[in-house]
Amino acid sequence: MYSRIEVFFKDEIPDPLGNNIRSEIEAFNFSGVTNVRVRQVYIIFGNADKNVLDAIAQKLLVDAITQDYQILDFGHLISDFGHHIVEISRKPGVMDPIEQSVLKALRDIGINIDGVKTAQKYLIDGNISNEAIRSIATKVLANTKIEDIFIYPETPSYDHGNIQYSFKKQIIPLLHADNKQLEEISARGQLSLNLQEMLSIQKYFRSIKREPTDVELETIAQTWSEHCVHKTFKGIIDFGGKKIDNLLKNTIMKATSELNKPWCVSVFKDNAGIVHFDNNYNICFKVETHNHPSAIEPYGGANTGVGGVIRDVMGTGLGGKPILNTDVFCFGIPDTPLDNVPKGALHPKRIFKGVVAGVRDYGNRMGIPTANGAIFFDERYIGNPLVFCGTVGLIPKNKCQKDAHPNDLIVVAGGRTGRDGIHGATFSSAELHEQSEQMSGGAVQIGNAITEKALLDVLLQARDKGLYNCITDCGAGGLSSAIGEMGQDLGALVNLEKVPLKYEGLSYTEIWISEAQERMVLAVPPEKENDILDLFKAENVEATVIGRFTNDKILRLFYNFHLVGEIEMDFLHKGIPRLERKATWHRPVFEEPALPEKEDFGTDLKKILSSWNVCSKEWVIRQYDHEVQGGSVLKPLQGIHNDGPGDACIVTPVLGSKKGIIVSNGMNPRYGDIDPYHMASSAIDEALRQIIAVGGSLEQVALLDNFCWGNTNKHDRLGSLVRAAQACYDIAVAYGTPFISGKDSLNNEFVTDKETIVIPPTLLISAISVMEDVRNAVSMDIKAPGNLVYIVGLTRPELGGSHYYYIHGYKGNNVPKVDPVLGKKVMNALSQATKCRIVMSCHDCSEGGLAVAAAEMAFAGGYGMSLNLSGVITEGPIHRNDTILFSESNSRFIVEVRPEHQKEFEMITKDVPCGLIGKVTSEPFLKIHGLNNKLVVRENIYDLKESWQSPLRW
Structure with a gap:
């Protein structure tokens, strides 16, 4: 049973969101719309009577000066006649930070309900066809990768039930597969592994005389992904007859090694580089990309790109404090005609606005100034935008080194694990295509900056109290990569059923490789378990012991006492075959213009000043907070x-x-x-x-x-x-x-x-x-x-x-x-x-x-x-x-x-x-x-x- 609370601006007050939506509709060349009003919808699950619903609306959801509200039950959903009505809500399993915030706020004021779901309801006036309304819904109002669309008189269906999961250990028949079958296994599982890599995996499991489980294959795929291991840069390249053994080591890293600057504290081995600052502190800096997720879901992709690189700084050494964000974007041309947008791609302007909003919201909500960046436009970014997110951190000089120890407890802290972010690392290692939205929609994460801010604050306390030996973030590959990297020289034992979940129904493999956001992994000495868990509980941040580091160099995964994965760390981290590729380059020749001399330029x-790559980016820059923390x-x-x-x-x-x-x-x-x-x-x-x-x-x-x-x-x-x-x-x-x-x-x-x-x-x-x-x-x-x-x-x-x-x-x-x-x-x-x-x-x-x-x-x-x-x-x-x-x-x-x-x-x-x-x-x-x-x-x-x-x- 559920009820609805619809919150909206009073009739005499302009609706800023509605006006913005109307201008967006006009920008996409849909004519005939005269007015748009927006209602924020809250679906309240449980037996809440009208008095409780009024209290929820008045105490929490409504600004009484500018807004009003309506309470509707299941039988009275269509409350606004004379309009075209479109309602947008998140698909089941897609995390919505607003829902979490509302639930927490209700608990804080003593109101208990079964659950909350949110939606946006658009009342659109004008002489416009139903077909055009459907186009507006899909091109302007919703992202169908993560959102459901209901155009009234359709009746929205809200699933508040949990998907039940029945344990079954999945075995992948690999030992006797031929080359074609190996490639099919990789493609079917979205593993992004080439034939040589699949053959190497097959050889390993033949040597231990058993078939792999699904979670073992997934673990290897995440660890061996281009995104995580940079196998092209580290491979063997034949460039014009000259062999380059590890391009990264022979160019980028070689420059650093030869310069040998004494102020370089830590380079190429942690989540971020570290340089000397003063007698008490060092500075760390990292820039990441979040391109493919931003192509599919611009807001969530950019949002979690920022959140991820902030966690890189939080996971550098024993933890840095983020003090500055930087971002650089590359988009298709904003005024590209709709007909020129490839099937399966979003319009560049839609991507642009979504990415900017995602970066804005995460940095501003975490209280980190976004003070540097750039934006570039080229028609070739139309299907594949680039989103670079960077964070600078301040870290005490004596907190720059870290190591997990045998018998340290594995603690996961921060956000809960959900189905969002599945196959993010492997998805980022493949090309995009018009079916990417269907095949890889689950690779998109949705961030919650408030959760990460709370996590950051308590982590800095735990760091200064010396409550853990090592820390890293759950980024690409999720727990798989985080624990796999931390335990590379040790080994680890993980009990996957102990990982806190957003909802029921996740398989052990989904738990292991999910890239759900705002999570960190810590190595905690057993004697400090109670201290760190008490500290996290006191600050209302979830922290859970899910295993321990061992000393046998084996990764073992359990689910309810069932052994579901067992891989030698040496194979996991060193068993990948080296890529060998040929490279060529020939200088192109373009027409050299003979422009006439002029008297006035x-x-x-x-x-040039009005060209996309030179013009003012003030519209973007002013959305960011540059003053927060007071150091600008x-x-x-x-x-x-x-x-x-x-x-x-x-x-x-x-x-x-x-x-x-x-x-x-x-x-x-x-x-x-x-x-x-x-x-x-x-x-x-x-x-x-x-x-x-x-x-x-x-x-x-x-x-x-x-x-x-x-x-x-x-x-x-x-x-x-x-x-x-x-x-x-x-x-x-x-x-x-x-x-x-x-x-x-x-x-x-x-x-x-x-x-x-x-x-x-x-x-x-x-x-x-x-x-x-x-x-x-x-x-x-x-x-x-x-x-x-x-x-x-x-x-x-x-x-x-x-x-x-x-x-x-x-x-x-x-x-x-x-x-x-x-x-x-x-x-x-x-x-x-x-x-x-x-x-x-x-x-x-x-x-x-x-x-x-x-x-x-x-x-x-x-x-x-x-x-x-x-x-x-x-x-x-x-x-x-x-x-x-x-x-x-x-x-x-x-x-x-x-x-x-x-x-x-x-x-x-x-x-x-x-x-x-x-x-x-x-x-x-x-x-x-x-x-x-x-x-x-x-x-x-x-x-x-x-x-x-x-x-x-x-």
Whole structure:
């Protein structure tokens, strides 16, 4: 038996959610809708009478000033006539954090009910057909992967019953299977294991003379997944006849090893990299990807991407405190026509909004500032968006090492285990296709930031009390990977029936591999069992002993005293066969444009400013909390109206200290179409110059790499990956900036019945730097009329992959390259100038080159500029104004200096290319004189700003 409470805004008060839905409907070109009102529905299970239901509504669910409510029973569901009515609710088994919060709140106020389910009810007015309403429901209102749709007069059915599970040990016939049957077993079980891996598994079980169980195969599949073990990077690659044995070890890790920086505390061996900060603390940093889940369910995928990387920091050493989030997204073009969206894929705008909301809600609810990031658009991300989520943490110096010990108890703490997240690791290791939503819907997790915040707070208490020896998060592979990794050198015994469940009906295998969120695994000394369980209970966080670590190097899984899995740890972690692949790369040749000379480039500048990859991301940024925890020094938006695009963020991890950290990123996928080596080089250079631009230095900068590529079984795609990795080694060593952590996500392709859409080779470089004195911070907005404007760095004729070529329909070939010797000299000189506090503002030249950087500085500061291109230092003579205006050469900065500091600044920069190109003016115009001293740009800064802000003014 159940009743319904429907909560809605009073008639005289506008419905903001309804108005937003109406605008979304219009954006998808559905006409005829005149009004939308939204009702939040709460289905209350149990024998609650009207008095109890009124109390629930009035005490908990309704804002009496702006909202009203209705109580309906089963027989009176259709309470609103004259509307099209659509109701959306979560599918059975899909976790809803609101339900959990309502249940807890009701218990807190002394009301006991059997259960709660939520739904959203949409009342849609207008002259619109039932067929259009169905399309609106599926394309705008609901995600059919995780939600059910009811269009009245359909009667919603709400399942509050539990699925019963009857134990049956599942044996997989593997010993006598032929090659085809082995591949079928892998495909049928969504194991994502290749034939060689299946043969290796078959050989192992033949050696112990028995068939495997389902949970044993699943454990191996999770552990051996590309997502977890990075087998492509660690394999043997034949690249042009040269054998590369472990690409990761010979590029990324090799750079770190050769640089051997003493401030690198822990690299490539924990959940996050750790660097030295001060006498009491270190800093940890990790960036993860959550691409495939975000393609299927954007909100949940991004939400749990953030939650997962936060847990990486919580599980680094003995536990770090998250102090900063960063995020970078890659989407299809937002205004893509509906007819151009592949079957099985969501519209890019739908993905965009869902991902942003997921990141926003998790970070804001956990009280972690989201202060750095970027967004890129390309039509090739349409079926496979990229979602990079990063977290920086603060960790005491004496809490950076961890080890589980024999006989330590295995404790799982935090959220309960459900069916969400099944096959997440293996799903992330395969290509997407139009059936992914049906086959892998269970791989999508739904997060609950409040649960994770409570877990974080109690974990930090337990850490400081020394109540556990080791900790890690339940990420990809769930308990399988977490316990498997912690017990790799020990062995483990796990009683799966003891794992707390969200609902009944899970099999032992589902319990073991579920990636349900907000869970951590701890190794607890037996003598501290009561202390840690009492602490967790006192803070209302669930913690349960589910087994112990042994000393026999065997993983044993039990379910109600039945042995369901037994695998040797050595085979689990070392038995995977090495991948051997061939890689090739041939430089493509694109048409080199012969654009006509022009006298005025104002229109071109506005087009670049309004292009998707350059335009303002303010709509996104303002949804994030940048101030929480009180450590923000330099935020994402800067200038007199706090809406100019900052280069990097600065925070003080320890309040009251003048010491800070700078976080930046670099990425430009379009360069990769021409040459992935120079794309990777430019990404590192961009991340570093952003640190320099805000007042930092190269003295202590660490890098993180995140490779997102297509199917590396294809020789050319693997070849481009090798070339990018080689650039990472070369440029990191030259700049003296080691890698401390990283992640790769391969097979980012979307297969349709007509074609395979491959993402562009995409490398995100994240950089973190320790700043000795945050009072040296420099923002990008110009400060005062009369100040001098310089360009520091060398400009080359490098328009390949540039935005200037892009707006004219070309790619070109002369992609920007990095000269790290010169670049390092330029950055060191500018760093010295900012330490002397003679730089008033600084902005790096990136997308759009000099012209875009100058325009952004001008409209952010509210002043004009008068510039002359003849002052730009170039490599050889450049005779075209457009080349100097829009070249995207690396290692360049626009710098504002007061006239009284001119001599000092020019003395500091005397050994690097540095040209005085103009000054700041009081009139609101950007004026740029060309090589012949004629005006080639004369634009009002507010017109430029409007071009920049208007595309994403949603």
